[in-house]
Amino acid sequence: QKEVEQNSGPLSVPEGAIASLNCTYSDRGSQSFFWYRQYSGKSPELIMFIYSNGDKEDGRFTAQLNKASQYVSLLIRDSQPSDSATYLCAVNSAASGGSYIPTFGRGTSLIVHP
């Protein structure tokens, strides 16, 4: 069973601070990694994806990938109360017939307080 692990939190940060969310995965063959944001009662929405080792920046968000350590992280700079949500890490793994299926972590709850 392929596993994706996240600290459930809640992670509480003050407005304007950097929030750091972490994720580890068990399948060394995984090639694609995703971060989703899910507000309470809503569906997950994709905010970042990363395939290569290193950092990828998009606005206030930075995804970091270290395949050797099987570790993915998401940094949110200048955190805002509107960033308060659950953040889901997803990892693609190869399945039968050349297809890929995503495995999701259980999510980390982020609270940004004014």
Next chain:
Amino acid sequence: NAGVTQTPKFQVLKTGQSMTLQCAQDMNHNSMYWYRQDPGMGLRLIYYSASEGTTDKGEVPNGYNVSRLNKREFSLRLESAAPSQTSVYFCASSEDRDYGYTFGSGTRLTVV
């Protein structure tokens, strides 16, 4: 663009009843997925369809069946609902393994 459309949004069933959850996407995606989300359990894959005409079991397929009716539509059927199937069900689709997944708005199902 509607993206991924799920119906119904809410449903209450009695134990033993059957129902079909509908999902349709208008993005010409090849792959479609059904997940259930329970408190503390995260998203768990029920079934997926990598392409039109194929379906495969995910992590928690027992008690469910699926049909990939065409490239756009992927339905999930509960033949005899049980209280353990009370959950929020999400349908998702994907163009390619590297492009992430687009989710529908979900179906909140309660089995009493």
